[in-house]
Amino acid sequence: FVVLGIETSCDDTAAAVVRSNGEILSQVVSSQADLLTKYGGVAPKMAEEAHSQVIDQVVQEALDNAYMTEKDLTAVAVTIGPGLSLCLRVGVQKARQIAGSFKLPIIGIHHMEAHALVARLTEKDLQFPFIALLISGGHNLLILARDLGQYVQLGTTIDDAIGEAYDKTAKWLGLDLRRSGGPAIEELAKEGNAKSVSFSVPMKQHKDCNFSYAGLKTQVRLAIESKKIDANIPISSASKEDRLARADIAAAFQRIAVLHLEERCERAIQWALKMEPSIRHLIISGGVASNHYVRSRLDMVVKKNGLQLVCPPPRLCTDNGVMVAWTGIEHFRMGRYDPPPPAEEPENFVYDLRPRWPLGEEYAEGRSDAR
Ligand code: ATP
Ligand code: FE
Secondary structure, eight states: OEEEEEEOSSSEEEEEEEETTSOEEEEEEEEOHHHHHHHTSOOHHHHHHHHHHHHHHHHHHHHHHTTOOGGGOSEEEEEEESSOHHHHHHHHHHHHHHHHHHTOOEEEEEHHHHHHHHHHHHOTTOOSSEEEEEESSSOEEEEEEEETTEEEEEEOBSSOOHHHHHHHHHHHTTOOTTSOHHHHHHHHHTTSOTTSSOOOOTTTTOOSSOBOOHHHHHHHHHHHHHTTOOTTSOGGGOOHHHHHHHHHHHHHHHHHHHHHHHHHHHHHHHHHHHHOTTOOEEEEESGGGGOHHHHHHHHHHHHHTTOEEEOOOHHHHSSOSHHHHHHHHHHHHTTOOBOOOOSSOOTTOOOOOOSSOOOSEEOHHHHHHTO
């Protein structure tokens, strides 16, 4: 069977058509990166308008590229949370409109579950239970996936996510933000010496699996100020010396930001194995998981602890429609879906949108461990 996936939870409008055997028939992403640089962040109203402008075209392209029409689909999957309601609504409305007109079942998807489960599309050998580290601009989660729909949250961020720290550091270092900050830092860090600036690893004294990136952000900002780096001078016109100073900070930031991930993953593996001794894999996903330094450092930690690291290719790590379609396929197989909506939705119909939606229960033992 064949599922259309639609994703509009944040700043990318994405759609994809995927076959139940995991074959990706098409994948279309329209990014609002240009808007973001211009206004320096996601403004909900503006993001909603941008989604509305392109949603029809993105879905049509996904169908065309798959050489299909709506009639060939088995079901429609759409992200219903977490994310900005205004943005989620655009995708959900489109999905219900198609499902209503063509009498297709509809599957509401959790964005972070989709980030995690896409690893099962790319790695056919990936069985439950497994551990997932989900790292992006808005989330920093460590999850034990016991089974489909059965998740335990081992850790989350108490303030910012790592992607947010990458993005701010990039902005303060005057990097080219037409791409997102992460890849720009990753590139620049290769030129720098990570040990030339000393930052401290967050939350050392907390023996849990939670994350914090606000303090590291402050450390970076202070270092940038003390080195008199001017973000208004783009890196492309910086002197050689200035460029090196920026590269050092980028490298030092990246080293500590990732060390924090390494320490938390190490503990998460111990916790998770207590609950599920048969775990063999730790997967990483979310935008930051496309970073090569992140991948190689975590590969070491995971191997050292006797597990195997799985990371989807970069274009499936950042927000995309494939992960939504695939998660739809996983749920549909288990009979978890809603019947087709009416062709004409009643005017006052209230959509099921879940802007804040935790993925699974918190790990209780872990919380007391921490005290
Ligand atoms: P959400 O948090 O809701 O999952 P998001 O909007 O953060 O969504 P993603 O596409 O999953 O979307 O992640 C984007 C984030 O990933 C940005 O913060 C970006 O800087 C970061 N990122 C992307 N590529 C890299 C990279 N190579 N290195 C580090 N960070 C990266
Ligand atoms: Fe995401």
